[in-house]
Amino acid sequence: MNFNRQIQTLDEFTIQQLRDFPEATGELSHLLRNIGLAAKRVNVEVNKAGLVDILGDAGTINVQGEEVKKLDVFANDQFTRVLHHGIACAGIASEELDDFVAFDDAKSINSKYVCLFDPLDGSANIDVNVSIGTIFSVYRRVTPVGTVVTREDFLQPGNQQVAAGYVVYGSSTMMVYATRRGVNGFTLDPSIGEWTLSHPDITCPDKGRIYSVNHGNFFKYDEGVRNYITACQQKDKTNGGPYTQRYIGSMVSDVHRNLIKGGIFMYPGTTGKPNGKLRLLYECNPFAFIVTKAGGRATNGTIPTLDVIPTELHQRSPFFVGSSRMMDELETYL
Ligand code: AHG
Ligand code: MN
Ligand code: MN
Numbered sequence: 031m032n033f034n035r036q037i038q039t040l041d042e043f044t045i046q047q048l049r050d051f052p053e054a055t056g057e058l059s060h061l062l063r064n065i066g067l068a069a070k071r072v073n074v075e076v077n078k079a080g081l082v083d084i085l086g087d088a089g090t091i092n093v094q095g096e097e098v099k100k101l102d103v104f105a106n107d108q109f110t111r112v113l114h115h116g117i118a119c120a121g122i123a124s125e126e127l128d129d130f131v132a133f134d135d136a137k138s139i140n141s142k143y144v145c146l147f148d149p150l151d152g153s154a155n156i157d158v159n160v161s162i163g164t165i166f167s168v169y170r171r172v173t174p175v176g177t178v179v180t181r182e183d184f185l186q187p188g189n190q191q192v193a194a195g196y197v198v199y200g201s202s203t204m205m206v207y208a209t210r211r212g213v214n215g216f217t218l219d220p221s222i223g224e225w226t227l228s229h230p231d232i233t234c235p236d237k238g239r240i241y242s243v244n245h246g247n248f249f250k251y252d253e254g255v256r257n258y259i260t261a262c263q264q265k266d267k268t269n270g271g272p273y274t275q276r277y278i279g280s281m282v283s284d285v286h287r288n289l290i291k292g293g294i295f296m297y298p299g300t301t302g303k304p305n306g307k308l309r310l311l312y313e314c315n316p317f318a319f320i321v322t323k324a325g326g327r328a329t330n331g332t333i334p335t336l337d338v339i340p341t342e343l344h345q346r347s348p349f350f351v352g353s354s355r356m357m358d359e360l361e362t363y364l
Contacts, residue, residue, distance in 0.1 A: 040066050040205070040216050040225035047211065057142050058168070058193060061118035062207060065145075065166055066216075066225050068112040069197040069205060072105045072150070072164065073218065076199040101156055102126055105149035105164060114138065119145050120171055121179040123343055125312040130343060132179045140175055143168050143192065144183045148312040151196075152280025161200035163282025167316040168193040184343060188315030188336035195320065196282050206232065206286065208323040229290075234326040237355040238292020239270070242277045242284045250300035258363035269359055281308065285317050285351060289324060294352030294360060298331065305346040310338060314349045327357040331364050 038046075044059035106126040113119040114133050120141040123130035125148040133139070145168050152162040170192050171183040195207025203218040205225055215229030241262045248256060262273045276293070278284050285295050299306045308314050318328035318335035328335040328351035338347065350360055 037219070037224070038227040040227070043214065043216075043227055047209075055142075057118040058209075060116055061113070061143055061145065061168060062193065062195075064112045064116040064118065065109070065195070066205060068105075068108045069164055069203075070218065070223065071108045071112075072101075072197075073199055073203045075101060075104055076156075076162065102150045102153050109145075109147055109149050109164070109166075113145055117141060119143055120175075121183065122146065123184045123311065124149055125309055125344070130179070130181065130184050134178045139178055142170055142175060144171055144179055146184060146311050146316075148309070151282045151313065152278070155278070155280050160278060160280065161198055161283040162280050163199060163286075164197040165282060165313055165316045166195055167191055167311065167319070181343075184311070185340045187339050188310075188318050191315065191319045191336075194316035196286070196316065198282050198286050200283060204228070204286075206289075206320065208320040210323070213320055213324045232289065232324050234289050234321055234324040234353055235292030236325065236353055237270075238288065238294070238353050239273050240276050240288055240291060240293030241273045241296070241356075242275070242288060242293060243296040243298070244277060244279075245275065247298075247300050250302065251298050254364045255296070255298045258360050261359075261363070281313060281317070285321070288352055289321060289326070292353045292356075294350065294356040296351075296360075297349045299348040303346070304348075306348040308346060308349045310335070310340055310345050310347040311343060314347050314351075317349075317351055321351050325354060326352055327354050328352075329357065329361070329364075 044062055048054050048056055106124050110122055113122055118141050120138050121130055121132040121144045123146045147166040149164055150162055151165050155162050169186050169190055171179055173180055173183055193207055193209045197205045204215055206215040213232040215232055216225035217228040219226050264271055288295050297306045297308045314335050321328055330347045
């Protein structure tokens with residue numbers, strides 16, 4: 031190992047960014063640091079998932095009516111605990127919990143931010159050693175600091191996000207997060223246990239060659255979506271097709287790849303589920319924010335995802351996200 035290598039750690043990076051804003055309190059840096067800490071703990075468990083008795087079902091069904099895997103529960107606990115112990119978070123909402131959790135101790139009620147997360151995304155892939163992830167979203171609370179947070183702090187439109195990000199537990203472990211200042215990626219260096227800046231200032235190519243969708247649902251999509259998918263498969267002088275189809279079934283990995291390489295990811299509504307499967311607050315909004323900050327776009331098929339006013343914590347939404355020119359093309363079909 032080359033110890034002379036220049037590295038910038040996540041902590042150094044967030045502190046550096048703070049210096050440009052003398053009025054900033056540093057709470058967001060703390061929050062990101064805590065998320066990084068929880069993710070490292072989850073990473074340790076994900077890495078040995080095949081070795082220990084942590085695979086399989088926890089025997090409970092989550093609020094979405096799905097089986098909860100043990101690692102989902104573990105990840106949910108880690109993120110909740112680390113954020114509760116930290117000084118920057120006044121409450122959380124999670125895909126795995128029926129309701130939000132308000133941290134009502136004296137320290138937490140004085141925190142500015144709430145955090146929403148999907149602690150383990152793509153959990154059906156755990157048992158088969160395929161990349162999974164964590165998705166998170168940070169909002170400034172709308173209720174006064176010094177009080178206990180309420181539902182309205184969580185039910186904010188995505189355009190109010192202060193930061194959003196994800197962790198991919200993949201061939202290497204990466205954390206990517208966006209603020210209004212841009213999108214940056216950090217790779218976990220396991221030899222020193224530090225997140226190190228590896229992908230500064232990520233921008234999404236305005237066009238790519240990848241489309242990602244669950245083809246098995248093709249005949250359940252509406253006509254516009256079917257026509258767009260068919261166009262992706264056809265050779266066309268204007269769009270440069272045919273495109274390549276890539277779909278892992280872990281949204282974090284699918285969107286991460288498309289963000290870096292250029293592409294489009296879709297989880298449309300189906301005949302049985304007009305709002306699709308993905309959750310607006312835990313999955314769609316964070317990715318809409320990240321990809322939009324990187325120069326791409328996201329829509330529910332009608333309006334930009336970030337403009338949707340949420341009414342329920344666990345509401346679902348059709349979701350289309352990706353390279354800006356591919357999104358333009360898609361919208362001509364919808
Ligand atoms: P989760 O594991 O948090 O429930 O999310 C899985 C999601 C998402 O990651 C993925 O893109 C999608 O489910 C795959 O769904 P289909 O199998 O219906 O395509
Ligand atoms: Mn998910
Ligand atoms: Mn999940």
